[in-house]
Amino acid sequence: MALHRKLIAALALTATLAATTAAGGSASATAPTSSDLTWVCLASTQAPDRERSLRVPEKLVDLLIATTASYRGPCAERGESERFGDGVLTAYSQSVGDRPLTIGLVLSDGSLSGLPQHPPHDGTTCYDVDGDGHIDEMTECAGGHARQLDLGRQFREDVDTPFTYVLSNWNPGGHPPPDVYGDPHFDVHFYVKPDVERVAIRPGPCAHLMNCDDLELAKVMPAAEYLAPDYTDMDAIEPAMGNHLVDPTAPEFNGEPFTHTWIYGTWNGEVTFYEAMVTHEWFDRMRGGETEDACHDFKLPAQWQESGWYPTSYCLRHRDNRDEITVSLEDFVHRTAR
Template sequence: MSERSERHIGLSRRMFSLVAVLALALTAAVLPGSGRATAVASPNRGHLVTMCLAPKAFPSFEHTVRVPAFLVATLLRTTASYRGPCAAYGESAPRGDGRLTAYSQQEHGKPAAIGVVLPTSTLRGLPHDPPTDGKWCYDKNGDGTVDPMMECANGYGSVLDLDGSFRRDVETPFKYLMIDWNPHGHGPPNVYDRPHFDAHFYLQADASRRAIRPGPCPELVNCEDFELGKKLPAAKYRPSDFEDLDAQSPGMGNHLIDRTGPEFHGKPFTHTFIYGTWDRDVTFYEPMITEQYLDELADGTRDDACVPIKQAEAFQQSGWYPTRYCMRHRDNRDEITISLEGFVHRAAS
């Protein structure tokens, strides 16, 4: 089959799927019952919203469209569609019984979301022992062997580039993600020592990140590098609630922790936000979310949530920056998203 014929067949299939999805949605919208009454009574039935249309049978056939607001609930119930423009998918890696895939959503150069999407199968079959993948280790006691329980850091990590066109065309410093699964959690003790995912959204170049070496200083960081991690950005570039607690890691950098978070005031850790820094620069944004929280999203015992990100007074690079992080379960696709959203354009100062 010629390349031209394959393109024609692919286009025909996509057009067919789009027509089928719209027909299904319109049919469902006029069926008798509460759905029809809601549609007719809706004061916003003429308002158009952006959605990514996808049929259940072929969820990868995605099409960005504008639809009347009253159709949104029907589309989410009857198809594999989701809110906002269709995602551009970046790199993907296996984890558990599923995968982790970087994604981005944008319209006319403004990001709507960047994040990681994972089928709920990813939460099954996760590794637990040893507690890390062994990529960041150091023989701290000098006995000639590496103890995987005490002399390795960073859990099980996956570095995922965002889509190339997004990285090229959207003015934002965020270019890639690093998603770490920590089966035993990490310090501080009795705070973050629950199984959880760290979702790092990096502003720092990957080569610079990887150059942060393991060694004998706190959290298994090379001592020279540890001193670089202690050089914090100017106060105006970091919210005042975020403190340096020496929570450094090789291949990551320093983690500034918000001591006003509920997990430091008698509440169990479920999710939180961390600012990453290295050698006077803000280097990553990081939501941390427990395995239990994601399980509860998946089984419906916990609702989707978006949480405001405390903002700095100034920014080191110009571009689009998020104002909230979100955790969602797409019931119609049986997948979870962890994302940064609510982007606002900031000028460097």
């Protein structure tokens, strides 16, 4: 009963704040000032897709989240969605004006179940290496099960950042090096280059099942100032993606188990994507409440190749009130290309 009364009070104050904002008025002298307010996307449990962005006192945010389908930040602009496993993957973004707050991927809890296992790829990057007229699913195909999802149009048009889409890639058998990244996991790529450039990276008969000319382009590194410290070319190259630079000082290369990590992607002298890699087990522990939400800073370059807003951390969260996981880029800073 006490919680019910608190919720009524919270919603009453929320409605008052919303009304004064809509009317162009200001809160009363006793109401919190704007510096005391926090963005929240208000949504009811009965209609979670009917949302409204509001600013409320911080102490009310957790209460709203505990008793409704609300979530932190202004309401998200949802991009493309696609069914995956027994659930749905959705690209999303949150912004205020032309400043990004969050770029991310929502995985409904069901998307961790009923996942494709065999073959360990979706068949889009295969090549008949031996020329026998037959594709061997295990030796002549690369990649995992990928889903390319555009961010929302308003975000792509109005926000000054090069990020335009998310590529989720499910690897049921992991990928090389197998003693490090051999566990089933998701690669969540956030691309800063057009999708048409990504899909033009061809499979072929050379190493890593790459087209031989494209393999040479994959090995062309950006200038040192555009690379984050410690990130190294370890020959982790894939068609329809590019080169994946790895940090050998990361925990998984130094005796710790792989749970989640950070990757930078490059192609032909440019940084092309940012990537959070997360094991299925880690996501499952989040879904079950065994692993806490957390944000993780990642290493940054000294300079950027294109001006705009760039993230400095990635966050892994489970929204208990919405039965979904989010993988997001956050803590954006504006950088000018040099």
